[in-house]
Amino acid sequence: MKLSDWANVAEIVGAAAVIVTLAYVAVQIDQNTIAVEASTRQGRLDFGWQQSELLITQPGLAKLVRVAEQDASTLNEEQRLVFYEFTTWRFATWELTYQEYEDGLIDEELWLAWDGYYMLMAEGKPGYRKFFSDTRRQWDSRFMVHVDKSLGLSD
Numbered sequence: 001m002k003l004s005d006w007a008n009v010a011e012i013v014g015a016a017a018v019i020v021t022l023a024y025v026a027v028q029i030d031q032n033t034i035a036v037e038a039s040t041r042q043g044r045l046d047f048g049w050q051q052s053e054l055l056i057t058q059p060g061l062a063k064l065v066r067v068a069e070q071d072a073s074t075l076n077e078e079q080r081l082v083f084y085e086f087t088t089w090r091f092a093t094w095e096l097t098y099q100e101y102e103d104g105l106i107d108e109e110l111w112l113a114w115d116g117y118y119m120l121m122a123e124g125k126p127g128y129r130k131f132f133s134d135t136r137r138q139w140d141s142r143f144m145v146h147v148d149k150s151l152g153l154s155d
Helices: 003-056 062-069 078-100 108-120 126-138 141-150
Strands: none
Touching: 003 062, 003 078, 003 108, 062 126, 078 108, 078 126, 078 141, 108 126, 108 141
């Protein structure tokens, strides 16, 4: 074989090696994406559990939240602070999930499930409407529009 023939063989082998390497990198990226998505879902579940755990284990918190959900104006300053801080993290999780959906990081089915969960939590409870009206400057503008529509605040 001539030197030019060997060069052609080397080019073919090199191209094949590049293709194999790219395929390997693609598989690694896919596996990493799956791992990141799983970690994100687990983080959301863990955070939800922490909120529930607080309601279960902190004396008086569940009662305070129930009262505040119906009429936050009945709370004293300290109770309102506790309710608003607790609710901020609930809404922050809802906002994060909304942003992930809008950015294409979670699919519509998963978004609708989480959105339904948060709507079930907040819908028909004036305390959450008041909370969101009072704290709206801290939320992403896209999320504000969604919550306004969902809670009937955009009328």
